[in-house]
Amino acid sequence: MKLWTRREDARLLTGHGRYVADLVVPGCLDAAFVRSRVAHGLIREVDCSAAREVPGVVGAWSAADLSELPVCANEAAHLQDLPPVPRTMLAKLSTEDAVNGREWPSLAKDRVRYAGEAVAVVLGEDRYRAEDGAAEVTYRIDPLPAVVTPAAGAADSVSLFDGLSNVAFRGTAGEPIEEVVWRRAAAVVEARYRQQLLLPTPMECRTILAVPEDGRLTVWSGHQMPHRLRLELAKSLGWPAERVRVVVPDTGGAFGSKSATFPEYVAVVFLAVKLGRPVRWIEDRMESMSVATRGRGQDQRVRLAADEDGRLLAYELEIDADVGAYPHLGVGLPMQTAWMATGPYMTPRVHATVRSVLTNTMVTYPYRGAGRPEATAALERSMDVLARRLGLDPAELRRRNLIPPESFPYQTPTGRRYDSGNYAAALELALETIGYDAWRAEQARRRARPDALPLGIGLACYVERSGGEPGGLHDFAGVEADEDGAIIAHCGAASSGQSHETTFPALVARTLGVDEYRVRLVEGDTDAQPEGLGSFASRSAQVDGAALQNAALLFAERARERAAELWGVPVEEVEWSGGTLYPVRDGSAGMDLTELVKATGPLRVHERFESGMGFPFGAHAAVAEIDTELGVVRVLRLVAVDDSGVVLDPAVVRGQAFGSAVQGIGQALYEGIPYGEDGVPLMANGLLDYLVPTASEIPPIEIKDTCTPSPSTPLGAKGAGESGCIGSPAAIVNAVADALQIADPDLLQMPLTPDVVWRAARAPKYEEA
Amino acid sequence: MKPAAFDYVAPHTVREAVDALGDTWRDVRVLAGGQSLILEMHMRRICPDLVVDINHVAGLDRIGLDDGTVRVGALVRHQVFESPQAVPGPLGRLCANAVVNIAHPPIRTRGTLVGSIAWAHPASEWCAIAVALDAVIEVRSSGGVREIAARDFFLGPLQTARAPDEIITSVRFPLLGGSTGVGFVEHRRTHFCFAQVAVAAAVTVHDGLIVDARIGLANCADRPVRARAAERVLIGADVSAANDHPFADAALAGDHQPVDHPFGDADLAGNRLPADHPFARAGRAAADEDAAPVDEPYADPEYRRQVIAVLVGRTLRQAVADWRSHAEPEGGLR
């Protein structure tokens, strides 16, 4: 009997996981950062002298005390097969133009640009001592007006970088749409939406432990891209990459927020090398909430036009993105929204524009969904408004416009080439699963009774992108056999909780026809796996899975070649079956792989594998009921139908769908960062102020899938990690809007907290409008 | 999130605890359940010189009954009140209704009622009940014992009339009589966060008329509030006018899964009270006259007043329903 669903469960669910904070390294120092309570201001003085007198404190430094401290987001130039690096990222997350003249210091030098930015670092014998020291550091900062919204930032009345505009990046996708198109349309929907800033909130916050030894540095970090971290840290130190080893132990979630090099990492690594002692930084929850990367953050303006039959004519999306204080990591991220603006529809004209605006908050960066939730929310909210304008059922409006299965590959007006899909099938399954017609009947019944709680049904069809952007669609994978016959699979991915230990060995074993438990996975160690890109953009199954499958096939091939050589027969006369090699002709007993490697030495295959982009899709549906007196939204049902191509392990994919749906509910109903006028987030009590859905908030969620294999790799898998964050928020908001029948779509901005919904419930309804 | 260094003592008697608290030159704090204090210490918003851990003091973990009052000792955990039998009569039901709104179960196994009173968070359920029922806070210092009426005890957010050298040994609540019905309704954004508004009510009914009403409001001002203006509206009100049937639409027909209605008694929502109903008028009086809500994210004063008005009405309906189903024969069943 199998006791655990996943191989890693035996360890993780019994408290035997080992995270960076669990690693015991003798003599290790803990870092604590002194953080600015001011969001924007000029640093007049930082005084660490009192901190240095605190017992157990080993050192305390401001930027002025550490003039050699490298900046954050160094340019990792001249390195082959670069994973996305800060400056000119392959994923186009930033640009040369955006970062020129805008330095990102690892400790703030003369100006702070977000509340929580580190102005000093203290090392202590343990975290208690380090915090004791941090409490003694004093600083004087003259406040400047804070830029809290993109609109305020774009006005440039206060600049974050002297002499430079706060607009750090502009981009477009698609061609501008002529006015005549809008004039001639039967219906045009115009609306504004706010995609609020969110915190990724992994259970384990960020971690780094740097151990210098024998001229090398070993860095332990809960990280999604160990090879990138290695390159960037090596570059910071001015070292060749080989002198740095990055190891990713058990990691408690990331959701995108652990794939870069952060100011604190540079400081920790620099000090470890400077002092020749192990140093670690274990970010705590309060720090994470003020200084970890944020997700989303877009103010959108849309226009959507259709003819009288409900055929979409044109869609325009203008984005003012709130990208935080430094442009180095995420100014280009809103382009993900622009490129995906077309969504799953055949709209002939789509035009999206992006303005990325610097604001006084920590940097905006990919958070589960990364640009696609924003695209889906804008389009799907507008689709519901349009359906009502045209007097069409929202499901029917979508049916008339979904890209049909025979049109793939489909070139969108915004520059994407969708690989494969059957969008209508996902929609029909979602409607059937939720019981669409029965809920519409219930809704009609309630609408006939003035005292009934209003009920609404919301839909969201989505298509998203997985794998990465061109230039970053590859990874490295290998399969090896030791002399004891054990098979080791390794790849450039790095799990932060996505079950790689279960799914990847199973995939390799299936490909080789051997027992699952004969295969072991090694990943997340740059010594054991010299090259790699990592786990982001829902790519692990799609890219690394396919890479492993490819490596396994090559491995069997190599084994046959060796046996052929050993036996002196042509390779076509050697068969691989279930881990044993057979001579086809003489019918004698085969030779097990173990014997083969004993006879011929270890067998290793290591390959670079290139994938295409994947375009997962799906349809989500929500039913919500509103207590209009209080504004409380009760989600009665949520259905998520996702198509992520060929699924490696249904239970694991289900887990991803479920977890991401819950985070989608979080965006729709609970999560948001309230800022004071001074730009300081109002979250003094941590997760008591920033509310994430807990087990008690989870409504009945039903998860279904359809399977349209991706032609982008022989494996046919697409990404599966982000679906719920992408599809669910729009479905839920649509359900609320449908329940309230509100005339003005701009009134329902996420999160739909009770006060927002109560106000919206009192606004004019559309029959009255 | 690591506390600053502090000294620690764990006395075994109240006397020893009081002696430790007598060191008024230093910042000395009592540690009860620690569910507020430890949090504050982790954030270094409170950095005591000395922590007096009373968890080993014998005899403080009891609920005592005498003379129509119930005395809750300083180590009685929230969780104890989850059983309506922990305290007799309507008060037991009120406590049971209220306590499930406090945080989540693990926190309730540690946190204490008395600790909540001592902490005086404006959103505290227990503090609202204490002012509604005229609880008495019993404190002791080396100078002797003193009793403070709840109405005089709460001075502002996290501020009380307790002197730093005083320990609260217990809090006394009057037991409620058989002809009293109780209700407790809370509105919050998720199951475990603090209340945006909570309302406690106890109404005493004779001959179908309300003869006494006590309403406590949590998070409706900088301290717990007794809603006296609302109470006045209710005296003499006819309870038969209160329709206490839960609204049928909330429970869905057919094969749809039943859904837990988490936020307040929202299943009453569709069935609104007419504006001139005494409970609706009481709600408006509470919102407009008794409450003084301060601004907070996601709940500005205007919205909060709305919630108060609605919740007071719902709590009163719950109290009347409670009275109907529990009233003793002589208590006024019609």
Ligand SMILES: Cc1cc2nc3c(=O)[nH]c(=O)nc-3n(C[C@H](O)[C@H](O)[C@H](O)COP(=O)(O)OP(=O)(O)OC[C@H]3O[C@@H](n4cnc5c(N)ncnc54)[C@H](O)[C@@H]3O)c2cc1C
């Ligand atoms: C996630 C979370 C959610 C919560 N939600 C709620 C909620 O919804 N409603 C709510 O009311 N509370 C809530 N709390 C707080 C919780 O109820 C605490 O238990 C309570 O506020 C304090 O009780 P305690 O026994 O833990 O006191 P402690 O934390 O030990 O002490 C709190 C303060 O009171 C003082 N003190 C305690 N006992 C005495 C005494 N006998 N004499 C003198 N001083 C004393 C302490 O010195 C300290 O200053 C929540 C806490 C958490 C962590």
